[in-house]
Amino acid sequence: MVRDGQQTAERILSTAHRLFMERGYVGVSVNDVVQAVGITKPTLYYHYADKESLYTAVATRALELMGAELSAVVARHDLDFEDQVILLIEVIQGHGDEDFRMMRHQIRTFLAVHRQSSLAEEFHAQMVRPIVALMEHGQRIGCIQAGAAYEIAMVFLCHVEAYTGPEAQIMRLPMDARRIAHLFLYGINHPRAVTTVHG
Numbered sequence: 001m002v003r004d005g006q007q008t009a010e011r012i013l014s015t016a017h018r019l020f021m022e023r024g025y026v027g028v029s030v031n032d033v034v035q036a037v038g039i040t041k042p043t044l045y046y047h048y049a050d051k052e053s054l055y056t057a058v059a060t061r062a063l064e065l066m067g068a069e070l071s072a073v074v075a076r077h078d079l080d081f082e083d084q085v086i087l088l089i090e091v092i093q094g095h096g097d098e099d100f101r102m103m104r105h106q107i108r109t110f111l112a113v114h115r116q117s118s119l120a121e122e123f124h125a126q127m128v129r130p131i132v133a134l135m136e137h138g139q140r141i142g143c144i145q146a147g148a149a150y151e152i153a154m155v156f157l158c159h160v161e162a163y164t165g166p167e168a169q170i171m172r173l174p175m176d177a178r179r180i181a182h183l184f185l186y187g188i189n190h191p192r193a194v195t196t197v198h199g
Contacts, residue, residue, distance in 0.1 A: 009047040011037050017058045021097055025055055025106040056115050059107065060122055062098050066091070067126025074134045081143040082181060084134055085156075089177035093164050100127070101161050131156055143185070159184050 015037045019028045030051050034041055048054040069091045073084055100123075107119050131153040138144040144152060163175045186192045 005047075008037075008039065008043065012039070012044055012047055012054070013057055013061060016054050017062065020055060020058055021099070024102065025110050030054075052111055052115060055106075056111065056119060059103055059119055062095070062100075062103070063119075063122045063126040066095055066098075066100075067130060069094070070127065070130035074130045074137070081134075081138050081141060082185060085138075085181045085185060086177045088131065088134060089160050089164075089180050092160050093177060096164055127157065128153055156184055 012033065016028070016033050019032055019036060028051075030041065030044060033054065034044055037044075044054075048057060070088060073087045073091060076084060076087070079087070104123065107116055111119070128150075132149045135144060135149040135152045135156065139149060160180055163180055182190075182192055
């Protein structure tokens with residue numbers, strides 16, 4: 001029985017994830033999730049108290065999966081720094097159907113303050129902390145010369161997110177990970193960045 005309950009909770013979470021990513025927080029109702037999963041409202045409410053708690057669970061799981069992948073890249077000591085940066089970007093690009101910028105906006109706009117706070121901590125732990133760790137490594141080995149690692153990590157994340165996800169697809173902005181990495185590491189005027197222009 002416990003196993004069946006866990007399977008139901010997983011189906012609810014997976015379905016809600018897909019719907020929230022496709023339509024956003026406002027565009028999805030509890031009824032939408034219930035109908036898509038093929039369950040009753042009481043069954044959903046047994047696992048998730050309300051729409052906010054369901055969205056919080058979706059966001060938490062998405063961030064945890066992202067965090068595990070980012071941390072695995074940071075742990076790759078067999079790679080040089082540039083290759084780690086490229087892999088980090090590829091991880092973020094691999095979650096292109098999850099618009100984390102939009103997710104953060106929706107969390108700030110629609111969720112209760114205590115949920116905003118817990119998800120902000122989750123975002124920092126899962127997305128920011130691994131990037132900070134890699135930037136600290138880059139500073140130690142002399143690949144990054146200036147700035148606080150946290151500030152550099154936030155610049156990196158903004159830089160990558162600008163070229164990743166649904167919005168970038170609509171704006172025709174997506175670039176491959178190597179190009180994004182070279183722009184970040186070397187700047188727009190450096191020959192290494194300039195010579196990797198595609199298309």
